[in-house]
Amino acid sequence: MKTIPLWTALMVTSTIVILSATKPTKDDYTAFVAWQLQQTVCSPKQPLCEPFKIVPPGWSSQFLKPSVYEQNFGIFAVFRLRFMGVETASVGIAGQFIPLK
Secondary structure, three states: OOOOOOHHHHHHHHHHHHHOOOOOOOOHHHHHHHHHHHHHHHHOOOOHHHHHHOOOOOOOHHHHHHEEEEEOOOEEEEEEEEEEEEEEEEEEEEEHHHHHH
């Protein structure tokens, strides 16, 4: 049986450590979802943007946070938002969010 070269083991270990360290948090996800919500509501076709301009920064994130559920898998996490009949899910890895639905 062939042994794994030391450099391969170091590369795999480094990748795992880097991905674990850069995995987004629940706070990161709620800020991302709040930003997405504002971008959707404030699209050029929607006149509903004005009320969002007077909302203090971070308020919408704190409002959404109780509706966010996180499953931590070490090097990535799956985030689910269930809020007012809306459900979204994303994978958080390396500081990014990849939508699932």
